[in-house]
Amino acid sequence: xxxxxxxxxxxxxxxxxxLRAGLEVYEKLxxxxxxxxxxxxxPHKKRRPLSPFSLRYEMTKLAIKDTPYxxxxxxxxxxxxxxxxxxxxxxxxxVSKYEFFFIxxxxxxxxxxxxxxxxxxxxxxxxxxxxxxxxxxKEFFEKTRKIFPQAQEKEGIFHLPKGxxxxxxxxxxxxxxxTMIREAVxxxxxxxxxxxxxxxxxxxxxxxxLD
Numbered sequence: 001x002x003x004x005x006x007x008x009x010x011x012x013x014x015x016x017x018x019l020r021a022g023l024e025v026y027e028k029l030x031x032x033x034x035x036x037x038x039x040x041x042x043p044h045k046k047r048r049p050l051s052p053f054s055l056r057y058e059m060t061k062l063a064i065k066d067t068p069y070x071x072x073x074x075x076x077x078x079x080x081x082x083x084x085x086x087x088x089x090x091x092x093x094x095v096s097k098y099e100f101f102f103i104x105x106x107x108x109x110x111x112x113x114x115x116x117x118x119x120x121x122x123x124x125x126x127x128x129x130x131x132x133x134x135x136x137x138k139e140f141f142e143k144t145r146k147i148f149p150q151a152q153e154k155e156g157i158f159h160l161p162k163g164x165x166x167x168x169x170x171x172x173x174x175x176x177x178x179t180m181i182r183e184a185v186x187x188x189x190x191x192x193x194x195x196x197x198x199x200x201x202x203x204x205x206x207x208x209x210l211d
Contacts, residue, residue, distance in 0.1 A: 004098040005034035006125065008076075008085065010042060011056050013203060014063045015181055015195045017174040019070075021130055024171040025103055026069060029128070032098075033069045036060050040076035040083040043116065044108075051208060053077040062198040084116040089124040100125035106136045106168075113147045122148070127166040133173035140168040185209035 007022050014036070026034045038056045050056070057074055064070035075091060076083040085102070092100065102125040104112075109129045112118050121127060129140050137156075144151060144158050144166055151158035151166060158166040176194050184191050186209055191200055203209065 001097065001099045002032040003029065003101060004096075005029065005031045005101045005103055005128070006037055006089075006092070007034060007103045008037040008039060008083075008088070010050055010178070011036065011038045011060050012051050012178050013056070013181060013195055013199055013208070014060045015176045015178060015199075016193075017132060017176040019063060019067075019196070020174055021132060021171045022070065022103075023067075025101075025128060025130060025169060028169060029101060031069075031101065033071055034103075035071045035073050036064060037073050037076060037088065040079055041081065043082040043084060044111070044114075055202075055206060055208065059199050059202055062202055063196045065198070082116075086115075086117040086120050086124070089121060093124055101128050102126065103128045103130060105129070106131040106140060110139060110143055112143070118147070122160055122164045122166060123162050124164075126164050129166070129168050130171050131168070132171055134170070136170065137168050182209040186211070 005022070005025055009018065011018065022034050022036065025031070038053065038060050040053055054077070057072065057077055060072045064072055075088055079087070089100065089102065102121060106129055148158065148160065148166065151160050156167065160166070181191050181194055185203060191203070
C-alpha cells in the first residue's frame with residue numbers, strides 16, 4: 001500500500017519553510033508522495049480574515065509544480081462549513097486506499113484535544129508531529145500520554161490498538177512565517193528567497209497583503 005503524507009495549513013502564503021518541512025517528512029518516512037491541503041475554513045484560526053481559498057490554492061499549486069512527489073488538494077475548498085481534519089480524512093479514505101500520514105506542527109498538537117473528534121484522527125491515519133527547530137519531544141511525549149493513554153510507546157513511536165501510530169519528527173527550522181511575509185509585503189519589503197519565485201510573482205500580480 002502506498003504511503004501518502006497529508007500536510008494541511010492555511011498557506012497564506014505558502015513559503016519555503018512549509019516546502020522544506022514537507023520534503024524532510026517525505027524523505028524520512030519514505031512516502032510515495034506528499035499532499036498539501038490548503039484549509040477551507042479553519043475552525044481554530046479566527047484572528048484574521050484569510051485570503052480567498054482560490055488564491056491560496058493557486059499559490060500552493062505554483063509552489064509545488066516542479067516537485068513530482070508533491071501534490072495539492074482542493075478537498076477542503078469544495079466542502080462547506082468548518083474544515084475539520086477528521087472529515088477531510090474520512091472523505092479521503094472513501095476515495096483512496098492509501099496509508100495516510102497526517103502531519104501537523106507541535107504547536108497545533110499541543111491543542112489537539114480541543115479539535116473536533118480528535119480521537120478519531122489516529123484511527124484514520126498515522127499522526128506525525130513535526131517541530132521546526134530543536135526540542136519538543138518531551139512535550140510531545142507528555143501530551144500523547146495524556147490524550148492517548150491507551151497508546152503503547154516503543155522506540156519513540158506510540159502505537160494504538162487499531163494499528164495506527166503517533167510519532168515526533170524534528171525537521172530543519174527555517175525562520176520564516178506567513179505572518180512575516182504578509183507584514184513584509186505590507187511594508188513594501190522584499191520577500192525574495194522567502195517564497196518560491198512563482199509565488200512572489202503571484203502575490204505581486206494580485207496585489208495581495210497590501211492592506
